[in-house]
Amino acid sequence: MMDQLLLILLNGLVYGLLLFMLSSGLTLIVGMMGVLNFAHASFYMLGAYIAYTLSTTMNFWVALVVAPLIVGVLGAIVEQYGLRAVHKHGHLAELLFTFGLAMIIGEVVQLIWGRMPVPYRVPPSLDFPLFSIGGTAYPAYRMFMVGVSLFMFVVLYAALARTRLGLVVRAALTHPDMVSMLGHNVPRVFTLVFGGGCALAGLAGVIAGNAYQTDPGMALALGAIVFAVVVMGGLGSISGALFASIIIGLVQTVSIGLDMKLHAALGKIGLHVDPAGLFSDVWDISINRAAPVVPFLLLVIILAVNPKGLAGSRSS
DSSP states (O other): HHHHHHHHHHHHHHHHHHHHHHHHHHHHHHHHHOOTTHHHHHHOOOOOHHHHHHHHSSSSSHHHHHHHHHHHHHHHHHHIIIIHHHHHHHHHHHHHHHHHHHHHHHHHHHHOOOSSSOOOOOOOOGSEEEETTTTEEEEEHHHHHHHHHHHHHHHHHHHHHHHHHHHHHHHHOOOOOHHHHHOOOOOHHHHHHHHHHHHHHHHHHHHHTTTTTTTTTTTHHHHHHHHHHHHOTTTTTHHHHHHHHHHHHHHHHHHHHHOOBBBHHHHHHTOOOOTTTTTTTTTSSGGGGGGGGGGHHHHHHHHHHHOOOOOOOOOO
């Protein structure tokens, strides 16, 4: 029993850190530019597909470096020649622009790679069991995912909070005129931030695409959850995004493994309800069936307690 619980918690941690890999780029864009990029998960999908193509022609390690750079350049082009033009019309125009961009990327992916999943595989050098829990072999690649996620957090936090570049980037959002007077090109800063955020999404796609599945629905599957992570963690907070990702990953993974009726689960914690009484259909739902609702339920609870999210401050 303990071995099974440990395995579930470890899987939850890996999934949570995957959410952080994906949400860190969006957190950066929201925190530095104030733009809710609806196409962020689509750049994640692009990273996975480009990595698949590069891994078949070259190898995974080349894809790990080159694919995020390609996605980052595409993001920078989108910001410079598209998003910048609609920025003056306000946040609604930005939302509509990025929503349309997400639709375009989704169609382009299907035109190039088709509608079926592609055989993007874990590299042979990392395709082996690292250790065993209760007789279940745990893949080395998943621990590689953990290492990349934690490395991303350390680098982002240090770059934004401890360097001159981070200071310039943060100041460009709140005091763009002053930053411009000091000789910095504010539009270029925003282009670098947006491109960098998209590159991080692409890196998440490279790492996660072969561990899970690379298909045209992968952006839609995680897009809403990523927004929940960013808002729950606190708009623009890197540390908040990390905590929110881990919490959502753990709680959702545990709930998926619970084949228990809701009324029985409430009874375990001392809240007794009549399964045949009012809302009987609700109390009879299994927890694992309700698992997709968990991230958004956590979001509502956190925001009800603290509207600013877990951290509530930019770049912290």
